[in-house]
Amino acid sequence: MTGQREGRDGRRGSSRRAGLDAERFDEAWERVNERGRAAGRDRMQQLRVKSVLAVQAGLAAALAWAVARWITGMPSPIFAPAAAVAVITSSFGRRLSNTVELLAGVTLGIIVSDLLIGAVGAGVWQTGVIVAASVLVALALSTRGGIVGNASGTAVLLGALSSSRHTLEFPRFVDALIGGGVGLVVTLLLVPINPLRIMRRVAAPTLRQLADQLAATATALRRRDHELADRALSRSQAIGTDLGRFWDVFGGAKETVDLAPARWPRRRSVQHYQLGAPDVDQAVWNTRVLARRAVVLIEDGEPIPESLPDAVEALGAAVHAVQEEVLADQGPEDARRHALNAVAAATRAELAGTGLSGTVIVGQVRTAASDILQATGMDRAEALRRIREVAAAQS
Structure with missing residues (x-):
């Protein structure tokens, strides 16, 4: 009799443990589902926010290309739409300051490149010197990454393409000006969030x-x-x-x-x-x-x-x-x-x-x-x- 009672108690204990394990599994599964639903909702929210950014970027790139081609007469003004998209995709709240940094960096890169190419010429090591000098001058004047990045990018472009550099400085600056301006017009006037x-x-x-x-x-x-x-x-x-x-x-x-x-x-x-x-x-x-x-x-x-x-x-x-x-x-x-x-x-x-x-x-x-x-x-x-x-x- 004692053995039978122990057997029944053991089965009841096993049943209770099984029921508890099932309850815990259901709770865990519900938590996983809820987290999945919450993550899905958050992703959809972010996608809706970023869809506005995509529309702004596409419109700004097309307008910047058209305006730059009309003003400069260049058949492929690639810097203007690139600058416009850079302004659009920059952090919320810093678009105006990023446009100023873009123009300052390009201007600084042009000045340093012109001075050094005239002094040391062009070539592999000269390009390295020009870029290093542009970064140093930019860092001396400002610690903002936008100025430093655009100054070094412009120096690379003008140093590497020195044979045609006299046809690049003015279009590069004008394209940056047009692209930055178009980016601001799109975000603040045409398609503001x-x-x-x-x-x-x-x-x-x-x-x-x-x-x-x-x-x-x-x-x-x-x-x-x-x-x-x-x-x-x-x-x-x-x-x-x-x-x-x-x-x-x-x-x-x-x-x-x-x-x-x-x-x-x-x-x-x-x-x-x-x-x-x-x-x-x-x-x-x-x-x-x-x-x-x-x-x-x-x-x-x-x-x-x-x-x-x-x-x-x-x-x-x-x-x-x-x-x-x-x-x-x-x-x-x-x-x-x-x-x-x-x-x-x-x-x-x-x-x-x-x-x-x-x-x-x-x-x-x-x-x-x-x-x-x-x-x-x-x-x-x-x-x-x-x-x-x-x-x-x-x-």
Whole structure:
């Protein structure tokens, strides 16, 4: 009889383990699917953003070729469309300065090449000397890569083709001038980007990833799931790598509304988003610290009051509300309410008793909540006052 009971208990234990393994497999599979869907959405967002760039580049190349051929009479003015495309494909927010660098670099390369070819002649080693001298002079005058690159490129061209160099200097400069000008006309007058649409398409995925990471951290704290907490930390680190693109797009939006007449009516809206961008940036870094301490908390077996994961979850809901505000022009009320709920829950957790890492998480929730309140347009003094009031009400 004892053997039969042990056999039945063993089968039941095996069944429970099999059921648990199946549940874990389903959860893992769902996470993989969700990440795939999120990555697909992000790629589509990026493709829509870059499709505007492709249209601008194609139009600028064709116009630059036509204008340069009409002005210079050259049958194949290849430098003009190349310069136009270089301006178009440069970083958002730096197109005007890149055009200036292009012209300065070409001019500098022509001057240095003319002086040195007249002094040392042309040949293999002479080309090396000319290019080295052009780079040194460019670096002495400016550290900007555009000036140095265009100066050295022009020096290579004129040094290698010295036999016809007297027919190259003027066309090279004029082509650079035409190409840069056409590139600016296309991006600022003919096909200017919609700055709000571009900002939303880049900001929304960053906010969604941040909200998902916070939700995963909250779940890990509830379950004391070290593996899930570690994955949430990895997510937070991945978000930081996207911030460079985030800021590039915001710089491009500002350049567009400053210089493109058709986008001047968007200035106020762009300014609103730009004022909140540094706070979103800061929230990303603060939640990374939060995620790291959640991993340590679980490793060390510290107490986890019930309201601590509630606080992290409410913070994620606040970020999600900010995302909805960005996408649908909703008001900031939901984001602010969730952020203050996060502060209240974090304060209750602190009063219930937390260890070292738990106390750090409480502080990071309050700091990130302040960042979110400021991202919605609330000034810092008002955000801190509201946080103090909510915290005091829990005592």
